[in-house]
Amino acid sequence: MVDIERLSKTYGKSRGIKDITFSIEEGEVFGFIGPNGAGKSTTIRTLLNIIFPTSGSARIFGKDIVAHSKEIREGIGYLPSEVFYYDDMKVIDLLRFSASFHRCRNEKRIAELAERLDLDLSRKIEDLSFGNRKKTGIVQALLHEPKLLILDEPTGGLDPLMQNTFFELLKEERAKGTTIFFSSHVLSEVQRMCDRVAIIKEGALIKVETIENLMRNNLRHITFAVQQPESIDLSGIRGIVKQEILGTHLKLLYEGDLRSFVQGVAELPFSDMLIEEPSLDEIFLHYYMK
Numbered sequence: 001m002v003d004i005e006r007l008s009k010t011y012g013k014s015r016g017i018k019d020i021t022f023s024i025e026e027g028e029v030f031g032f033i034g035p036n037g038a039g040k041s042t043t044i045r046t047l048l049n050i051i052f053p054t055s056g057s058a059r060i061f062g063k064d065i066v067a068h069s070k071e072i073r074e075g076i077g078y079l080p081s082e083v084f085y086y087d088d089m090k091v092i093d094l095l096r097f098s099a100s101f102h103r104c105r106n107e108k109r110i111a112e113l114a115e116r117l118d119l120d121l122s123r124k125i126e127d128l129s130f131g132n133r134k135k136t137g138i139v140q141a142l143l144h145e146p147k148l149l150i151l152d153e154p155t156g157g158l159d160p161l162m163q164n165t166f167f168e169l170l171k172e173e174r175a176k177g178t179t180i181f182f183s184s185h186v187l188s189e190v191q192r193m194c195d196r197v198a199i200i201k202e203g204a205l206i207k208v209e210t211i212e213n214l215m216r217n218n219l220r221h222i223t224f225a226v227q228q229p230e231s232i233d234l235s236g237i238r239g240i241v242k243q244e245i246l247g248t249h250l251k252l253l254y255e256g257d258l259r260s261f262v263q264g265v266a267e268l269p270f271s272d273m274l275i276e277e278p279s280l281d282e283i284f285l286h287y288y289m290k
């Protein structure tokens with residue numbers, strides 16, 4: 001669906017993205033994560049031919065993004081990170097206008113999506129809150145049932161309930177076979193939705209990995225319930241990345257073999273021990289953001 005090859009974009013002297021290469025398969029939900037300013041929007045805007053690549057190339061639906069941008073756009077639903085609209089239009093008129101570009105006057109779909117997202121179609125754009133503008137953008141991206149959805153920070157401004165509804169909508173799209181590419185700096189939502197993820201930092205791609213593999217590692221949270229946590233001596237145990245005391249609990253972040261850890265702590269005076277998988281946030285911080 002998407003093939004990016006050594007794509008670079010510089011803004012004059014300032015860094016945008018450098019040598020980005022990855023592909024997205026048909027039907028995949030593909031996450032794009034990285035901190036603010038990493039280059040997510042630059043990559044997406046280059047793919048959509050809103051800005052031109054400095055070097056490198058990319059293909060969407062097998063077509064070059066610069067030479068065939070118009071045809072490509074017909075098959076894409078795009079939600080920009082910040083949505084700007086004609087303020088004096090009503091939501092419904094904007095959506096009809098937008099649908100007309102795709103030659104799809106699907107009033108039923110607009111009404112259904114608006115109802116799901118609790119969006120008032122009769123309001124003027126200028127009276128909408130940031131979150132409601134975002135919802136308008138979501139309806140706009142979904143209304144023509146595109147083959148590929150490109151969503152730049154889609155959940156910003158949506159309250160948690162609305163985020164849930166939004167992810168339900170995405171799941172329905174995925175079930176129809178739609179390919180979804182979305183950027184985020186919220187790892188939990190990437191973890192929840194995506195099959196694979198590309199990690200970008202300072203304009204360069206650090207890793208492309210399945211969520212399953214990212215979660216498969218030797219990092220664990222281990223919590224001991226113990227009367228006097230201060231008296232516990234763990235200096236003989238290798239692999240403790242972090243350690244803190246919270247009341248009668250000693251919390252560790254441990255990386256290594258669990259069997260040797262358990263053998264090492266067997267004689268300690270704890271009353272309980274809990275071993276948990278770390279969140280994607282912690283994995284990310286530990287392995288990729290150092």
Ligand SMILES: Nc1ncnc2c1ncn2[C@@H]1O[C@H](COP(=O)(O)OP(=O)(O)OP(=O)(O)O)[C@@H](O)[C@H]1O
Pocket residue numbers: 011014015016017034035036037038039040041042043081185
């Ligand atoms: N129009 C521009 N002119 C100059 N530099 C720019 C421009 N747009 C982006 N940049 C720079 O390119 C880099 C990548 O920015 P980009 O907006 O792509 O990051 P991002 O990952 O989308 O971040 P965020 O999560 O904050 O939106 C940053 O260093 C940014 O300052």
